[in-house]
Amino acid sequence: MIKTLNIVLITTLLLNTSYNYEYNGSTKAAVSIVGGIMKAKHATNEKKYPRKNCPVCKGKGWYISGDDITKVPCGYCEEEIKNPAPIIKYH
Numbered sequence: 282m283i284k285t286l287n288i289v290l291i292t293t294l295l296l297n298t299s300y301n302y303e304y305n306g307s308t309k310a311a312v313s314i315v316g317g318i319m320k321a322k323h324a325t326n327e328k329k330y331p332r333k334n335c336p337v338c339k340g341k342g343w344y345i346s347g348d349d350i351t352k353v354p355c356g357y358c359e360e361e362i363k364n365p366a367p368i369i370k371y372h
Contacts, residue, residue: 330358 330336335358338344342360343352 332358332360
C-alpha cells in the first residue's frame with residue numbers, strides 16, 4: 282500500500298513538472314496527510330488497561346455506541362484473569 286502510494290505521488294509530480302505552467306499553491310497539506318497515513322499504519326496500541334481502571338467502559342466491558350442504540354465490546358481494556366494457569370517448569 283505504501284509503495285503504491287509513493288509511486289502515485291512520484292508519477293503525479295513527474296507529470297505535473299513536465300507541463301509549462303506555474304503553480305503558486307502549497308503542497309504542505311498533501312504531504313502532511315500522506316506522512317500521517319504512513320505513520321498511522323505502524324502505530325498500534327498494544328498496552329490495554331485493566332478492566333477496573335478502563336476510562337472508556339468504566340469496568341463494564343462494554344460501552345454504548347455513538348448512536349445510543351447498541352452496546353459495543355470494549356477494545357481498550359482486558360479482563361483480569363482470576364485463576365491463571367500454573368507455569369510448569371521442566372528441569
